[in-house]
Amino acid sequence: GAVVSQHPSRVICKSGTSVKIECRSLDFQATTMFWYRQFPKQSLMLMATSNEGSKATYEQGVEKDKFLINHASLTLSTLTVTSAHPEDSSFYICSANGRALYGYTFGSGTRLTVV
Amino acid sequence: KQEVTQIPAALSVPEGENLVLNCSFTDSAIYNLQWFRQDPGKGLTSLLLIQSSQREQTSGRLNASLDKSSGRSTLYIAASQPGDSATYLCAVSLNQAGTALIFGKGTTLSVSS
Numbered sequence: 001g002a003v004v005s006q007h008p009s010r011v012i013c014k015s016g017t018s019v020k021i022e023c024r025s026l027d028f029q030a031t032t033m034f035w036y037r038q039f040p041k042q043s044l045m046l047m048a049t050s051n052e053g054s055k056a057t058y059e060q061g062v063e064k065d066k067f068l069i070n071h072a073s074l075t076l077s078t079l080t081v082t083s084a085h086p087e088d089s090s091f092y093i094c095s096a097n098g099r100a101l102y103g104y105t106f107g108s109g110t111r112l113t114v115v
Numbered sequence: 116k117q118e119v120t121q122i123p124a125a126l127s128v129p130e131g132e133n134l135v136l137n138c139s140f141t142d143s144a145i146y147n148l149q150w151f152r153q154d155p156g157k158g159l160t161s162l163l164l165i166q167s168s169q170r171e172q173t174s175g176r177l178n179a180s181l182d183k184s185s186g187r188s189t190l191y192i193a194a195s196q197p198g199d200s201a202t203y204l205c206a207v208s209l210n211q212a213g214t215a216l217i218f219g220k221g222t223t224l225s226v227s228s
Contacts, residue, residue: 006158034215043204043220093158095216103149104216108158
């Protein structure tokens, strides 16, 4: 099946530091990956769409300079939260959509806590 | 703008009951609809995927139906078990592969033994 591996699963960082989250498609090539964030008891909100070899497309209200996305290969996308603040604490989850697949596969998510 | 609504927001049932979760969407021009399960603090597990040309999909005790014209989908869970306790999310995609899913807020199910 299609597997997406996301790391780390949990991270605690100090305010002002940067955190990188990785999302890898293990057994398929992901031409497009999506990054979502989820606040407690809320649904998943799309942050950005990442296409291999090109710049990410950010949703309205998402700061592209704060949430840096890199999709340099067909199997890896990274989200870097720069200069993190407590309000960035959330559950971040990636999703991949490969060429030959129907449906979307999700990573296991990253719980970010900024203290 | 596509909006996805799930009713009820929460549901508690005793073990063994059959139950129905509802999902509605405002724009019927969807490419597919997908039901997911999310356990607390975890990622999403895909349960069923229904293409826009299909009317239903089945997997074990789960059956999902799609009425695109009316903008509705239902997830039927037969003979519920405590292990079914989780949040169930409905999501739609508008175009072919390459566009993101739009999610509802989910239905949190609790099945008591």
